[in-house]
Amino acid sequence: MCQLLGMNCNTPTDIRFSFTGFAQRGGRTDHHADGWGIAFFEGRGARLFIDPGAACDSPVAELIARYPIKSRNVISHIRKATVGAAVLENCHPFVREQWGRYWVFAHNGDLKDYAPRLHGRLCPVGDTDSERAFCWLMQELAKAHAGVPAVDELTRTLAELTPQVARFGTFNFLLSNGQALWAHASTKLCYVERRYPFARAHLADQDLTVDFAQHTTSSDRVAVIATTPLTTDESWTPFAPGELKVFVDGAVADG
Numbered sequence: 001m002c003q004l005l006g007m008n009c010n011t012p013t014d015i016r017f018s019f020t021g022f023a024q025r026g027g028r029t030d031h032h033a034d035g036w037g038i039a040f041f042e043g044r045g046a047r048l049f050i051d052p053g054a055a056c057d058s059p060v061a062e063l064i065a066r067y068p069i070k071s072r073n074v075i076s077h078i079r080k081a082t083v084g085a086a087v088l089e090n091c092h093p094f095v096r097e098q099w100g101r102y103w104v105f106a107h108n109g110d111l112k113d114y115a116p117r118l119h120g121r122l123c124p125v126g127d128t129d130s131e132r133a134f135c136w137l138m139q140e141l142a143k144a145h146a147g148v149p150a151v152d153e154l155t156r157t158l159a160e161l162t163p164q165v166a167r168f169g170t171f172n173f174l175l176s177n178g179q180a181l182w183a184h185a186s187t188k189l190c191y192v193e194r195r196y197p198f199a200r201a202h203l204a205d206q207d208l209t210v211d212f213a214q215h216t217t218s219s220d221r222v223a224v225i226a227t228t229p230l231t232t233d234e235s236w237t238p239f240a241p242g243e244l245k246v247f248v249d250g251a252v253a254d255g
Contacts, residue, residue, distance in 0.1 A: 077106035
């Protein structure tokens with residue numbers, strides 16, 4: 001299956017360290033070589049980079065690993081194609097506008113015989129089950145709320161909608177509107193929260209270590225979510241099957 005990476009912070013932060021290791025899973029340390037993508041929120045705007053090639057040797061991925069784009073919410077995805085060809089329009093993350101905000105979504109898993117009824121405003125561009133699920137979620141959120149609701153209200157609605165998709169198969173996903181980052185695990189997802197006092201961390205997929213204390217302040221908080229742990233010397237917390245979490249300002253939100 002695919003690989004997911006998310007980051008949520010209380011201050012704009014670059015994801016170069018985590019992404020450097022993550023990109024190796026796109027064809028070098030793992031067999032996910034059917035495209036990749038990453039999206040960064042900057043205020044109400046969003047930068048999106050997608051590539052149908054393998055992340056491990058993509059010039060675009062090399063740019064991201066070197067370019068310190070700072071963001072409070074980031075979602076990245078490495079694809080192993082199961083539904084839909086390895087073409088640009090099937091690369092995650094997917095982006096849609098709703099209530100005057102961009103929404104970004106990436107999915108890991110297979111949804112069998114999934115064909116939800118979609119109205120004309122929200123239709124897939126590609127032919128993946130993932131994009132269909134995203135369009136349906138956004139459609140149903142719009143039915144439930146007249147405008148962008150508070151984070152806790154969105155979390156409650158997503159908790160009602162997610163099982164309706166997950167019953168069709170594996171539905172690990174990341175979703176963000178730039179205000180928060182939602183993560184759901186059907187099977188495999190974990191996270192780590194980094195805060196003061198910051199320590200050193202070593203990547204699992206590449207021989208690289210960083211001392212976060214040299215790049216942070218005492219008030220910084222960063223949460224990183226991934227399919228499997230990205231580092232070998234940090235304590236990653238696994239999600240329970242069927243668990244939905246929301247991350248706000250670099251930490252798991254209550255409720």
